[in-house]
Amino acid sequence: MAELIWDGKYKDGRKVAPLKVALPFQTVETINESAQERQHALDLFSKGGETEWRNRLIWGDKKYVLPSLLPEFSGKVDLIYIDPPFNTGGDFSFTTAIPEADETIVREASAIEQKAYRDTWGNGLDSYLKWFYDTVVMLKEFLSETGSLYVHLDVNVGHYAKAVLDEVFGPAAFQNEIIWKRTSARSDSHTYNHIHDVIFLYSRSDNFVYNVQYTPYDQTYLDNFYRYRDEGTGRRFRVSDLMAAGTRKGSSGKPWRGTNPATRGNHWKFATETLDVLDKEGRIYWPQKEGGVPGYKRYLDEMPGVPLQSIWTDIAPIAAQAQENTNYATQKPEALLERIMKASTNEGALVLDCFCGSGTTAAVAERLDRRWITCDLGRFAIHTARKRLLGISGVKPFVVQNLGKYERQQWQVQEFGEDAEAKIRAYRRFILRLYQAKELSGKVWLHGVKGGRMVHVGSVDSPVSAGDVTQIAKEVKQLIGTGQGAPDRAAVDVLGWDFAFEINELAKQQAQSAGLDVRFVHIPREVLEKKAVEQGDIKFFELAALSVKTEVSKRKLSVELADFMMSLDDVPDDVRQAVKHWSQWIDYWAVDWDYKGDAFHNQWQSYRTRKEPKLQLQTEYTYAQPGEYTLMVKVIDILGNDTTKTIKVKAE
């Protein structure tokens, strides 16, 4: 078979296989789960039992997410739809409107998104094909015996991708090249305008699920063939032959109601007794002209339509005002996914999309009662999809997951070796260099100095806790003024990958009462990406500050957002000026009334939508039982970043 070769396809004469490390997932949020279901899941989990199925929205790069899903889902997925990024840098940037103002922010791709883009396109078509090959090799393993893969592309890469797909699946697995007319006629090209995308359909075996879909007949066909209407009911019908060629000896060869089929060399398609019944039911058409032959009435409303062909011109792009429009630049119409899902799956099927974007696949699967798993590396994509799914009435519980610390641990060993102590020292040095801090040696909790402030570097595998902050504060006090390389000010930057939920609350208070000026700073995930580091793309950002007021009266709790301050580093001046109230930075907030130390359990939320752009800033809840509870509030700002806060409350 002819083969497409790209740079890096072979090493030492052998095809290079995709990276395949399975990492465990962390559930960071559960959505729409009742308190009983949650308790049940916790019980099952603690007993090591299998928990019930949950649909999954995963934040992460497909290169880590797919191999991590594979051990559980190999051969189990019924439909995969992918709409991979196109060759435009704009895939990852997005425009977000400032609520209640006329400004918008164009958020450029983050370093990790740019890195993903470089991985995919950095070396032109060669790197794209390598990336695409790795993706489809992996995806093939997920498909069940009756499963199918749909690959949505455009004219730029479609035909190269077809050659790769043929190589991975075998040419016999190719079922269709669907042409989707994605936009109406334009006139901006020197030749014919490209107004279509291509969608390839491959099956895992010959035994794939295919439910024929139908489209309505066109008007000319209706006018030519469905020329009659029943008087009274007005039902439209066409007349088809009641006779077939050849004479017969039985009742179907006999004259009926004055017409003898044999004189025409024919027979009736039915026995004459059946013709009587059909006539009684009004299914026989009697022509008015003398000697006319009766015919069979085929009603239009009983016909399924035209079996769907491979050119789809009837699915329009998403209209600006459409309910489904999420303002996600590459969003595809739900009607497209609905068609694909109905044709290639049955209810209960499992659907996978590793380029979730705005969540079209998941939203349609949810509505059509299919199970779904979807992932995206963009923070904003995950947030858009979460809001979209929440907007579906009766949405079944789902989880938001990532690979969190496991990905970081893996990176730490790869970069800095196995030796426990040397690894940690090298890791801290590396982070301090990126943070442009000077190393401070010989201390336990303080690792560097920058601009007159001390610096603590949090570990890769556990969040910075309030306990850590106490230790840090102690060490700062011991060091101040000793001249051991530490500055004279009691000020510290605490760098961390994750922060314990109580950090903003307790730790800040503790630090203040100890006379310490503390700043909590996020270590961005981009640190894991070599190229981003080399190119100096790393940006550390301070945790947003969220203030929440609570009031309890007996068992009734009232919660109100009181203030929110996010890092404005990326926000242009005109946008800052357009924001008159802090709540305009907030897009979404949610509450877990009874946080139990596992995942954030979303039990109430308010968010802005196109129809309802206002955000509710206050909410109430009545506890069924008296007791002490931990309340957790999660805020997502208009750039898709989240901030959480926990508060203890006592219901009487």
Ligand SMILES: C[S@@+](CC[C@H](N)C(=O)[O-])C[C@H]1O[C@@H](n2cnc3c(N)ncnc32)[C@H](O)[C@@H]1O
């Ligand atoms: C064309 S869009 C998908 C749009 C989606 N079909 C919809 O209807 O909204 C491609 C998506 O792939 C994501 N993406 C790109 N590279 C990725 C990777 N390596 N892993 C996971 N997601 C990725 C981008 O963030 C983007 O959201």
